[in-house]
Amino acid sequence: MLVLAHISDLHLDGSARATERAERVCERLRNLPGRVDALLVTGDIADHGTEAEYEEAARILGPHGPRTPWPVLTCPGNHDRRAPYRKALLGRPAADGPVNSVQVFDGGAVLMCDSSIPGEDEGALADETYAWIEETLDELDGDVPALLAFHHPPVSLHHPLPDGYRLRDPGRLAALLERRPEIAGIITGHAHSPAATTFAGRPLVVGPGVTWTLRLPWEGEEIADREAPVGLAFHVLDEDRRLTSHFRVVV
Numbered sequence: 699m700l701v702l703a704h705i706s707d708l709h710l711d712g713s714a715r716a717t718e719r720a721e722r723v724c725e726r727l728r729n730l731p732g733r734v735d736a737l738l739v740t741g742d743i744a745d746h747g748t749e750a751e752y753e754e755a756a757r758i759l760g761p762h763g764p765r766t767p768w769p770v771l772t773c774p775g776n777h778d779r780r781a782p783y784r785k786a787l788l789g790r791p792a793a794d795g796p797v798n799s800v801q802v803f804d805g806g807a808v809l810m811c812d813s814s815i816p817g818e819d820e821g822a823l824a825d826e827t828y829a830w831i832e833e834t835l836d837e838l839d840g841d842v843p844a845l846l847a848f849h850h851p852p853v854s855l856h857h858p859l860p861d862g863y864r865l866r867d868p869g870r871l872a873a874l875l876e877r878r879p880e881i882a883g884i885i886t887g888h889a890h891s892p893a894a895t896t897f898a899g900r901p902l903v904v905g906p907g908v909t910w911t912l913r914l915p916w917e918g919e920e921i922a923d924r925e926a927p928v929g930l931a932f933h934v935l936d937e938d939r940r941l942t943s944h945f946r947v948v949v
Contacts, residue, residue, distance in 0.1 A: 700805030702845075703727050703734045703768075704931040706887030707907035709777065710754050711745035719908050720758045723928045726948045728767070734932070735803050736768050740887030740905055741775025741814070741849030743787065748779075752786035771801050773810040775849035775888060776819045776863065780812070798830045806843045806882070806935045809834055813848040813865055821850025821888070822866040828874065835878055843882045843939040851886045851904055853897050857914055859921060860889035872898035883941040885933060890922075892929055892945045901941045905931050 708720045727737060739759065744751035759770050774783055774797050781792035788797075796812035809831060813821035823831075835844060852868035854861045865871065875881055875898040883901035890907030891914065906929020910922040917923075927947035934942045 699937060700803050700935040701734045702736055702738045702771075702808070702885075702933045702935075704738045704740065704885060704903075704905045704933055705908050705929070706740040706849075706905035707742040707775070707890055707909055708739070708755065708758075709742055709745040709909040710751045710758075712750065712754070716745070716909055717754065717758070719928050720755075723908055723930055723948045724758055724760075726930065734768055735805070736801065736808070737770050738808065738810075738847055738885065738905075738933075739770065739772045740847055740885060741773055742777040742887065743772060743775070744779070744783070745777055747777060747782055749782040749786040752782055756787050756789075769801055771799075771808055771810050771847070773797065773848055774812050774814045776814055776821065778814060780814070780816065796824050796827050796830075798827055800834050802838070802842065805937075806845060807834075807838055808845050808847055811846060811848040813850045819863040820866055821848070821864065823848070823871065828870070831874065835880060838880070840880050842880065843935060844878075844880050845883055845885055845933075845935060845941070846881055847885045849886060849888050851888060851893075851902065852884075853895060853902060855889050855891065855893055855895075855904065857889070857891070857912060859912065860891075863888070868897070875900055882935055882939045892931060894943060901943075903931065903933065903941070903943045905929070906945065
């Protein structure tokens with residue numbers, strides 16, 4: 699069994715508010731009486747994509763430090779910038795190509811895919827990323843159930859803001875899922891609203907936002923609810939390759 703904690707859309711911008719909300723949810727996770735296998739962060743970690751914002755993220759998330767008792771898995775969003783993301787958050791040489799990585803656990807694998815398009819708010823999985831997904835799944839040889847994680851949902855969530863900046867060409871992703879039964883589900887961010895639906899017959903779970911929560915059209919005209927508590931999700935991939943998600947708030 700694989701247990702993931704999941705946060706998204708920190709939008710760290712140097713402000714005390716953004717920092718406090720991100721620190722609050724990470725402190726909640728560090729104080730859990732039990733242990734999760736990893737923390738997944740699905741994009742828009744920084745607000746402007748500067749090195750300073752990623753240095754702040756590295757301090758809070760602790761991907762290289764002793765305060766974090768589990769791996770920190772990240773993928774970029776439309777506010778992120780690849781070169782400073784690699785350099786200041788991941789501690790790797792700066793480069794501009796897609797940032798893709800995989801983490802394999804006893805209970806499954808998580809493929810963190812880059813759905814960002816430099817300079818745009820919409821998302822897309824590049825040819826390079828699709829090839830990487832196929833090669834990575836081939837190496838796992840079908841024995842390990844896999845979760846795909848990226849920023850942009852490939853379906854409508856029934857709000858004009860996230861629906862205007864979805865993942866392009868969802869049909870190509872659906873075809874991949876049809877070929878790859880080992881993919882147990884998809885985990886995304888971007889919408890600032892916890893949501894659960896399906897895509898191409900697989901579970902699709904959207905993580906809540908840390909910085910603010912999206913008001914749905916029937917909840918009011920103001921889009922951003924900045925007073926809503928910080929959101930957090932837990933995803934469980936069990937021995938039957940079934941994905942179950944639980945949502946929490948951190949006050």
